[in-house]
Amino acid sequence: MSNLVQIGKKPRGPRTGGAGRPRFLPTTREEMTARGWDELDILIVTGDAYVDHPAFGPILVARFLEGRGYKVGVIAQPRWDSPADIARMGRPRLFVGVSAGNLDSMLNKLTAQKKVRSEDQYSPGGRANLRPNRASIVYSNLCRQAFPGLPVVLGGIEASLRRIAHYDYWSDQVRRSILLDAKADLLVFGMGERPAWEIARRLDAGEKVADLADVRGTAHVKKNRRAWEPIAADPSRFVADKKAVVLPSYEEVAKDKEAFARMSRAFQYETNPHNGRPILQPHGDEAVYFNSPALPLSEDEMDGLYDLPFARAPHPSYANEGIPAFETVKHSIVTMRGCFGGCTFCSITEHEGRVIQSRSEASVLREVRELSRSAGFSGVLTDLGGPTANMYKMTCKDERTESACRRLSCVHPGICENLVTDHGPLLSLMRAVRSEKGIKRVFIASGVRYDLADRSPEFIAELARHHTGGQLSVAPEHNDPRVLDKMKKPGIDTYERFAQAFCQASEKAGKQQYLVPYFITGHPGSTLKDTVELALYLKRNNMRPRQVQDFIPTPMAVATTMFYTGLDPLTNEPVYTARDLREKRMMKALVFYWDPQHWPLARQALIEAGRRDLIGHGPNALVPFEGSADRVHAAARSPHPKRGGPPGPRGPRGRGAR
Ligand code: SF4
Known part of the structure; x- marks a missing residue:
C-alpha cells in the first residue's frame, strides 16, 4: 500500500451548507437525524468548544474529512466522569479522532509561574475547567471504554508535541510518549489532514488498524x-x-x-x-x-481545505456565551501555514512544519468576499497572515535543494542564500484584499519577521501606510546577542533598523504609529545580569514594553531541552537557565522597570545582581528608592510611551498558542 495520498482539489459538499442543510457538523443524535444519518463514519472529540472555523484545528480536520465524503460528528468538551457523553452519538463506523484542542491542555490551564489561569480562551464564556488536565489521555481512555475495539487515533498539538519522551514543565518530570499513556492505536503528528484521510480510506477499504503501520505523519x-x-x-x-x-x-x-x-x-x-x-x-x-x-500541502490542496463550508461561527448551543479565541480570529484570514524560522522557544516547526504552505490569492479573496457578506462584519479585517506575517509564498530556490537540506532554520544564523525572500506575492495579496468591495481596513496583526522585512522597503511602506492601526506588534525578544543566539533570533540591530524604517514609513504616510515590542524573560542563556542590561537598553530607548512573556518550557521545544538539561542540544555546550520561579519573577519585574507595581521585586533583583547603583533618582536609575516615590510615579505613569502602548490581539496563532 502506498503511503502517499493525493488530496483532491475540490471538496465535496456545498460551500455554505446548501439549501436546508445544517451549517454545523452534528453534535447530537437529533442533529444526526436531521441529516438523515443513523451512524457516523468518524467521530472527532475535542477539548475546545465547537467553533466551526478553520483556526480551530480539530474542526479543520473534521470538515476536511466531511469534504472527502465521510459522515463526521463532533463532541466538544465532553464530560469526563463517564464515557456516556462521548457515546451519545453512537459508535462510529471507522474510528474516533481525539484532540486536546488548539493548545496543550497543561499550557492552557497553567501559567509559567504554575498558577491556574482564570480563563480558558477556547471555552464558552472563557470558563475554566471545561477540559481535564492531559485531555488527550483522558479522552482516549473514555473512547476505549465507550467503543471497545474501535480504532482510536490521537492528534492535535498536545499529541504532536508530546510524541517522543519529553520534559513536562508542570510536573517537572520526563514523561513517556503520550501514545503509550493514551493507549491509542495511532498518533497523528503535524498537520493532520493527509494522515487522517489515509487512515479513513484504508479502514474504509477493510484494512485493520494494525495494518496501518506505514502512514506518513x-x-x-x-x-x-x-x-x-x-x-x-x-x-x-x-x-x-x-x-x-x-x-x-x-x-x-x-x-x-x-x-x-x-x-x-x-x-x-x-x-x-x-x-x-x-x-x-x-x-x-x-x-x-x-x-x-507527512508531505506538505500544495497550493491547490491548501485552497481546497480553506474552501470547505465552514460556518465561521460557534455552535448555536453557545448562544449566550462568546468564545474569546473566536472573537480574536473571527474577522481574520489565514493565508499560509508553517515557519522556517526555527526559534528555539517555539514549536511551530515541530507541528506545522518548516515548509511554507500558502493559499492562492484567488482562494484568499473568495474567503474575504464570503466574510464581507456575513452578518456583523464591519468591513475591518483584523489580520491577514499565519504563524508569521511575511513568509507568504516564500520558498527555497528549488525543490531539490530543499529536499536535501538538513538546516534547522532558513534564517539563522543568517538568511540562507537559497531562500527566496520576495515579498511580491504578499504585496499583491495585500493590495487585492484591501481593494475588495466591502473592505474598509485590513490589519496585519501576525508577527512581522523583521529580518525578512528588512529586504523589502516596499512591504514596510505599505504595512505602515495601510495595514497598521496605530500599533504594530514585533518581537525582538531580547537585546543580548548571546541570548538571541540561544533563541535563534536575529540581532537587535536588525530590529532597530526595522523600527527606524517603520517610523520613517509611518511619518511619510502622515501617521503617528508605535511599535509594540515583545520580550521574553527567563529564556535559557539569560541571567539576572543580562536582564538588567535589557532593562537599561529599554530605558535608554524609551521603550516601556507591556507584553513580557515569562519563558514557558513547552514540550519538545529546543529551548525546553536547554531548560531541563542545562545543555544546548545543538552544540552540547552548557547553558545557564533560571529555574527558580522567584528568579524568573525578578527578571520579568526588571523589564517592567517603569511600572510601580513591579518596583519592589525589581529592587530585589538589582540588589541580587549587584546593581544597587540603579536604584535611586539619578538619570541612570531604573527604579526609585522605596517609599513615597512609588505612589508619585504610579500617578504620573504615561499611558502612551514612544514605542509602547497596550498590546494588540494575540489569538490562537500567537506565540502563547504554540
Ligand atoms: S537550502 Fe536554505 S532556503 Fe533552502 S531549505 Fe535549506 S536553509 Fe532553507
Missing part, C-alpha cells in the same frame, strides 16, 4: 521486543529506502540529561518532511515507531 506502538529490537540493531534493514533513526530510550533520557539532549538534537534533524527519516524510541519492552513526516 503517524506513530504506532511496537508492543514487544521481537517487533522492534531487530530495527534497533540494524535500522537500515527494515525501511525500504531510508534508515530509521533510533533515539535513546525513555529510560535513558529520564535518568541522563546528556542522553536527553542527544535525543532532542537527533529528533530535530528528522522534521524536514522531504528527508526526515522514520524514528524508533524504545520505552521498556515497547517502542514507539514514527513514520516520516
